[in-house]
Amino acid sequence: MRTSLRIGTRASLLAVTQSTWVKDRIEQAHPGVRVELVKITTKGDRILDVPLAKVGGKGLFVKEIEDALLAGEVDLAVHSMKDVPTELPAGLHVGIVPQRETPYDAFLSVKYGSIAALPTGATVGTSSLRRRSQLAAMRPDLSIVDLRGNIDTRLRKLDEGVFDAIILAGAGLHRLGLEARITTLLEPPLMLPAIGQGALGIELRRDDAELLAGMQFLHHPATAVAVAAERAFLLRLEGGCQVPIGAHATLAGDILSLTGLIASVDGRELIKDTATALAGQAAKLGGDLAETLLNRGGKAILDAVYCAGSSGG
Structure with missing residues (x-):
């Protein structure tokens, strides 16, 4: 060196x-x-x-x-x-x-213990279309508002009551020593993380x-294999911009499992599936799962998102 x-x-x-x-x-x-x-x-x-x-x-x-x-x-x-x-x-x-750190999204709230506990009309802050679409699918009665800025800014807005809850990547909170702020981790199948998250x-x-x-x-080879599968999934789906897409891969022995998601921004259409392969076939697994979701209606969802000029992850 x-x-x-x-x-x-x-x-x-x-x-x-x-x-x-x-x-x-x-x-x-x-x-x-x-x-x-x-x-x-x-x-x-x-x-x-x-x-x-x-x-x-x-x-x-x-x-x-x-x-x-x-x-x-x-x-x-x-x-x-x-x-x-x-x-x-x-x-x-x-x-x-x-x-990898935790790949999951984190739900943070001062008053409520879970997404299910939020009252109708509660305001949730997130900067991600992927989170927004999955939230809307779970709880179409929530008010989902864009939230930008660094983690301190987002936490301050939560503490000041601007939002009833916010969703952040759990990994960032862990790395900054702020894991005590996490109310609960949104593990799959509740919410799929971004490609490579954590x-x-x-x-x-x-x-x-x-x-x-x-x-x-x-x-870390196991992390690299899982992330490679997720990125192969995204590569097959990606157009000129980012769209509401999520994926999460796990490796158990030599078996790689990948769950992928394509969703409309409003959460009304959400296509999800899981596939498995040997660890050495990460790229093929990601591409094949993407093809499966495209054929099940994912292409129409993505075309509509691209036509609307949307992006975000």
Whole structure:
């Protein structure tokens, strides 16, 4: 390993916390290596007054970091895998996937213990069309409102009574030491998470074999296989923007199980199924399950979403 490394990261508290976790482990595994965090502001970080569903495009939280990686300004990048597009720039790859945190969404409320306990008309905040659609399918009587900003901002709005409940990724709360704020985790089948949720991806230049070898100690094959199946599912479904799609893969021995979801934004149409395969067939499993859902009515749902110009995950 070289004696100094630069990690490209978003400047948000969660992103810096995740990148610091990687930094600390590199320095523990390779004494003498000095690791520096290079904080980069992305388009997704700059646009806070518009719902993600209206911004559109791919790579809102990674493009500027990837540009720095390609330019040699940083040596590696640490991303939340759910933010990473399924198609990467030529010359880059996600070579290391550490062990996954909880992939599930978290329900947070000061007054109510579950989604079922919310009264009719209760206001729930979320920044994700995927969460919105599944919530609406469960509880069409709720008022679901867009919620942007960092985790502190979202928690403050909850505490101030702006929302009766909010839904956040459980992994981020765990990584920030805020797990005590979680009222309950929304485990499947109640709600399917985003593709890659809870997993980190370490992106490298393809020609940097030395760094890839030096980072292998952080790679978690079971997580990488599960995330590969989920991303293959998304790749087959993805058009010009993100849509209400969810997936969750688990590995038990050599058997990989994948559950996938396509939903309309209003939650009135929701198609879900589960398939299994051997671990070595992750990409095929994801693609085949996507094809199954498309043939069962998913294509019509996605076409309607794309025609409406919606996006968001």
